[in-house]
Amino acid sequence: MIDLRFSESELARRREHIQAFIRDTVDAAGADGAVLGLSGGIDSTTVANLAVEELGAENVHGLVLPARVSSEENMSDAERVAVDLDIPYDVIEVEPIVDALLSAYPEAEGDHLAVGNARARTRAVLNYLVANHENRLVLGTGNRSEAAVGYFTKYGDGAVDCHPIGNLYKQQVRQVASSLGVPEGLVEKTPTAELWADQTDESELGFGYDTLDSILATHIDGPLSVTATSRLLEIDEETIERVRSMYEASEHKRNAPPAPEPLE
């Protein structure tokens, strides 16, 4: 595997760059700060810390949005992040809203992917309810690793105004988090979308983030062929091809929805 962590000086440069991006994006929109969902996971914790560093605690509104499948541990970690950062936050249960959707369309009941994605989209609706009401921007928490393989819900956690850590691989998110003083237990926690019971990112994806990051940096974002990547990383070609096909199949999630070309 490749170690993609930054040198100390590069880490400082990256952090400054991301914080300046948050500041510029909020200012350019004339917004009064930001809102983001807090899941108790490393991505939202990192973005919350970066936003507070740049905007100040009072200008970052956290939303802790538990569902039936959320673990106690993650939800208490999410609240702990808000309390430690001293930001205003609300806890809002998403399940009654998801239940209302399913009573309107019971055919989807038991479809864990459709229902799980509806949970993520319900959170997006709540983020924007707050953003509209308080003149804030919604901060995304997606990183390069998830974005590249489309591992997010279109118009769910993907429905945001900007992606502060969108250029960081998961390994680098962990490094930035540690440098911000995020507790090691949270940095090393198993990543999970928590869209359905017992879901973990790495079991659903079928490979670990270190493997994914290395393939992305070398082959998708880097110049090496499948064969050269396979030799360098000592990973079978089939896994690299699978990452490539996930990357290609998820292009629609990274682009604005298309319209027909204008006719003359």
Ligand SMILES: Nc1ncnc2c1ncn2[C@@H]1O[C@H](COP(=O)(O)OP(=O)(O)OC[C@H]2O[C@@H]([n+]3cccc(C(=O)O)c3)[C@H](O)[C@@H]2O)[C@@H](O)[C@H]1O
């Ligand atoms: N080629 C294409 N061009 C345009 N649109 C296309 C399309 N193919 C599908 N679509 C549309 O996209 C929809 C499928 O995309 P989507 O609704 O997102 O659904 P999908 O990609 O099937 O599922 C979301 C995945 O992201 C994972 N996830 C979600 C949320 C958070 C996290 C996390 O890491 O925390 C992970 C989740 O576990 C699952 O594996 C289709 O129903 C269709 O509407």
Ligand SMILES: Nc1ncnc2c1ncn2[C@@H]1O[C@H](COP(=O)(O)OP(=O)(O)OP(=O)(O)O)[C@@H](O)[C@H]1O
């Ligand atoms: N229960 C929740 N309450 C509030 N926001 C949530 C909740 N679950 C998910 N989200 C939002 O969806 C985002 C995407 O989830 P994702 O799992 O990719 O990130 P994470 O939980 O921060 O980190 P990790 O990937 O390590 O679990 C979260 O960062 C958060 O903003």
Ligand SMILES: [Mg+2]
């Ligand atoms: Mg998570």
